[in-house]
Amino acid sequence: MTTESQFDPWLQHRQHAESWTPSPGLVVFVVPHPDDEVLMMGGLLQNVLSNHHLYSVIVLAVTDGEAAYPLTNGDDLASTRRHEQDVALRHLALAQVPPVVRLGLPDSGVHLHTQTLVDAIAEIAESDSVIVAPWRRDYHSDHEACGQAAHTAAQNLGCSIAEGLFWAWSHLSPNDKCQLSKLDLTSDQVYRRRAALEAHSSQLRPPPPFQPVLTGADLEPLHWNEEFYFVSGGTT
Secondary structure, X not given: OOOOOOOOOOHXXXXXXXXXXXXXXXXXXXXXXXXXXXXXXXXXXXXXXXOXXXXXXXXXXXXXXXXXXXXXXXXXXXHHHHHHHHHHHHHHHOOOOOOEEEEEXXXXXXXXXXXXXXXXXXXXXXXXXXXXXXXXXXXXXXXXXXXXXXXXXXXXXXXXXXXXXXXXXXXXXXXXXXXXXXXXXXXXXHHHHHHHHOOOHHHHOOOOOOOOOOOOOOOHHHHOOEEEEEEEOOOO
16 A cells, blocks of 8 residues: 555546556666666666566666765766666566666756657657656756656657656646556565665665765655556557
8 A cells, every 4th residue: 555644746647547558569667776676766777677577678878877965976976876776677687687788867857859769768758658757847957858758759769758746746747637647566676676675775875974965764765566657658
């Protein structure tokens, strides 16, 4: 069951979400930073990778997350975070680790390179693919830029898009027209999603004087037995 709170403005929308799974075929995961593959897509990644007879998967890693902490060596942090992402994907995939295409766009600067990202998605996805990306209003400039680029590419290709949420849960309130779709997860998938997040130690346990990027309140959705998306386009 979804964690309930009378103060959660999304609760009613989550409770009325319709069940969804992507159509068989290629699923392209557009991931803004290392850790987003877990935070908003970790359940879906497990689902499609475990059904490799139905799906093929490509992870498009947009940035290396080098700007997470100011006044640090960006190259070193980027290397650390790429490694953390590789480990997290192994946790999610078990045997069937997906290929990763790394774009290396600037962390916190994706909005300056949206056409590059649209073109990169278009080179990978096809008209019957499903593109998975952050919601276009997910309260982080890189998330929103990735969502908008993915939406543009999906429209151009005529394929489906599923937009996931992370920062929106705690920073935005839905309007009455919001219609969420949900992917139901097993208890094992919920456990493995949280185990995969532990790979991202730079975001959970940074060295002093930095504070963790991710707090306990931010991570509440990873306890839920569902993953939520806005799904549109194609025939999904």
